[in-house]
Amino acid sequence: MDGRTLAPTAPGMVLGTPAPPLRRYVLGYRGYRLALREPRRRLEVPTDMVTVALAFEGTMRLTDAVSPAPATAFGSVAAGLRRTATIAEHAGVLHGLAVSLTPQGAFRAFGPLAGDLGGQWAEAGDVLGPRLRALTDRLAHAPGWPARFAMLDGYFGALFAYGPDWEPSVRWAWHHLRRTHGQVPVRTLVEGTGWSRRRLELRFREQLGVAPKQAAGILRLQHTLGVLALREDRPTGADLAALCGYYDQSHLDRSFRGMVGCSPREFLASRGTAAPLREPADRAAGRVTSAVLDAGRA
Incomplete structure (x- = not known):
């Protein structure tokens, strides 16, 4: 299947790897068919991914984890880069799939609408356009996950073939932000691009x-989460702060709470609930994206 791999992760879930030509822009596919006896709540932390979730059955209710407000219900949803975490809840029945895109892939697929998504959730039809219903119907009636993922390869491959690309200076700046886990000063990016700070900010907002x-804060948080959750030799709070570019442990804790809505210790404790549920915590390999929350937790 053109190098594509499928990996069952838990009952009702499967991960798919896109065809090789798409892997620059598509980080992965995730299919799910859940029939749980109680609601499920997940804490979705800021990541350097743009997600498009297409629903065949069920709805998702989303609210900000840091500044809670009445939740908004979505069927199919597109989520841009967000600086604060999201609480996502469903009633227990959920069938559909999610596509994880790099920011550059989102811009190439959706053009300026990808920039408009920054910090927001939107009905996926507002991003994918009128073809969404037909695409979702075809995916829902496909004979299985391999066929669905192949269909997504074709759909996004066609979008990438003719879509716009980032300006070279935006691509250079993003590369350096990722390489340093968000620790390169913005003034260094300004000097490297030859742009004014205002122009650099404008182009980032338009294209990411x-x-x-x-963007630097999101990447630094992801690095911090990776050290906390994925490394066996977990450092102390002070060492973690120094390693991840914070002034001190207090700065780390404030920044973490301001983006995730809880302390690092509380976040790790929430992730521990995924094991007995036999549910994978993260939506993409190699990234810390989520924690499964107690359905009754306020």
Whole structure:
């Protein structure tokens, strides 16, 4: 299947790897068919991914984890880069799939609408356009996950073939932000691009949906989460702060709470609930994206 791999992760879930030509822009596919006896709540932390979730059955209710407000219900949803975490809840029945895109892939697929998504959720039809219903119907009636993932390969391959690309200076700045886990100063990016700070910020907002400083914060948080959750030799709070570019442990804790809505210790404890549920915590390999929450937790 053109190098594609499928990996069952838990009952009712499967991960799919896109065909090789798409892997620059598509980080992965995730299919799910859940029939649980109680609601499920997940904490979705800020990541450097744009997600499009297409629903065949069920709805998702989303609210901000840091500044809670009445939740908004979505069927199919597109989520841009967000600086604060999201609480996502469903009633227990959910059938559909999610596509994880790099920010550059989202811009190539959707053009300026990808920038408009920054910090927001939107009905996927507003991003994918009128073809969404037909695409979702075809996916829902496909004979299985391999056929669905192949269909997505074809759909996104066609979008990438003719879509716009980032400006070279935006691509260079994003590369350096990722390489340093968000620790390169914005003034260094300004000097490297030869642009003014205002122009750099404008181009980032247009093409990624967030300003360079916000993008740096997301990447630094992801690095911090990776050290906390994926490494066996977990450092102390002070060492973690120094390793991940914070002034001190207090700065780390404030920044973490401001983006995730809880302390690092509380986040790790929430992730521990995924094991007995036999549910994978993360939506993409190699990234810390989520924690499964107690359905009754306020």
